[in-house]
Amino acid sequence: TPADPVDALRVQHQQYSAWITQFINSNAQAGEQLAPASGTASIPELVSAMASASSAQGHLTYLKYWAETAALDALGLALQAGDYAASYAQGLPGGSLQQLMTIAATIDARMQESRYTLYSRFLQDAQEVLALMGWPPPLSTTTTTTAAADVMPNPDLAPPNGASAEAAAAGVQQPAELSVGGGPGADPARHFVGWEAQPALLPTLLLVLRLLTQLQQLVERSAFARLGQEVAAEGGQAEEEPLLWAATTLVAPLQARLLAQFDPCMPAGRLDQPGWMFQLVLRLTQEHVGCMAVLQPLVVACGLASHYHMGVEWARALRDAAKVRGVRWGLPRGQGEAGAGGSVD
Structure with missing residues (x-):
């Protein structure tokens, strides 16, 4: 029995x-x-x-x-x-429940630590592959600048820290070793001309970005589970999809350059000309949105093709990069309302 x-x-x-x-x-x-x-x-x-x-x-x-x-x-x-x-x-014996909760908390902390370790490793690998492929592209495709008050100075010729802002505004070119991005001092072999230009590195880039996206799906499981669902409020719209880490990884080096070049201390960072940065962000979006389709297979491999396209994610990530500058230094009230719709959004 x-x-x-x-x-x-x-x-x-x-x-x-x-x-x-x-x-x-x-x-x-x-x-x-x-x-x-x-x-x-x-x-x-x-x-x-x-x-x-x-x-x-x-x-x-x-x-x-x-x-x-x-x-x-x-x-x-x-x-x-x-x-x-x-x-x-x-x-259960006295104190066992508390002991089990402590063990569960310890396991959760270790899992979070492991996830962060994986994230750091994937991010580092992606940055290394992107650097080998010549990414990021230059902020400007020209090599001349102007002192006109209504024309944005060439951001690739803006002075680095410690250089003379007046020299850049007057059109004085910096030494080649101090140029930024794809400026005059950039190595032509490392200049970004498209993902297909590096066929040997493209599979590695797709693999690393796919692993990064799959890790994001685990970390933000609840957010991805709600994809396409409508909010409960009357007239609610579908919740905005989480921004893919793959896109933020691509935009991160550009965002750092945007924040540096459009710092209020820089010639291009004039607070009375907020439209300069938005014009540049729009141009970068338009110039490179087409090549982002080459990265779409990583989205398909993660099962997100019905909700995501890398071209759209590229534009969203650049939009958020522009928001960071507006939040950090703000926009002049008059110019912000007239030139930027009164909102950083």
């Missing part, structure tokens, strides 16, 4: 099922025996048929009884299983 009460109930339930099957077979055999005697006039045969009918009726009554008993036992099995689980939880 099983020692566990739940297992004992399961065995009893199996026995009831076997008995019911046996009675069903007996009833079927009794029906076959009664059929030939239904048209006979022989008294002995009728008596025998009546005896068989009585036996069959008894079998049916007995079968009904056991069916009801089995149903009640099945219900009791579920109830007793729940009671057994509750009694097991209540019977």
Whole structure:
């Protein structure tokens, strides 16, 4: 006999099922025996048929009884299983629940540490591959600048820290080793001309960005589970998808350059000309949105093709990069309302 009460109930339930099957077979055999005697006039045969009918009726009554008993036992099995689980939880030694919670918290902390380690590794690998492919592209495609008050100076010729802002505003070119991005001092072999220009590195880039995206799906599981769902408020719209880490990884070096070149201390960072940065961000978006389609396979591999396109993610990430500058240094009230719609968004 099983020692566990739940297992004992399961065995009893199996026995009831076997008995019911046996009675069903007996009833079927009794029906076959009664059929030939239904048209006979022989008294002995009728008596025998009546005896068989009585036996069959008894079998049916007995079968009904056991069916009801089995149903009640099945219900009791579920109830007793729940009671057994509750009694097991209540019977834990004192302090065990707190100990289990402590262990769970420790495991969760280790998992978070492991996720951060993976994130740092994937990010470093992506940055190394992007650097080999000549990424990021230059902020400007020209190599001249102007001192006109209404024309943005060439951001690739803006002075680095410690250089003269007046020299850049006057059009004085910095030494080649101090130029930024794809400016005059950039190595032509490392200048970004498209992902297809480095066919040997493209699979590695796709792999690293895919792993980064899959890690994001684990970390932000609840956010990705709500993709396409509408908010409960009246007239609500579908929630905005989480911005892919793959896109923010591509934009991160450009964002650093944007913040440096459009610092208020720089010629291009004039607070009375907020449109300069937005014009540059728009141009960067338009120039490189087409090549982002080459990276779409990583989105497909992650099962997100129905909600994401790398071209759109590229534009969203650049938009957020422009927001950071506006939040950090703000926009002049008059120019912000007229030139930027009164909002950084």
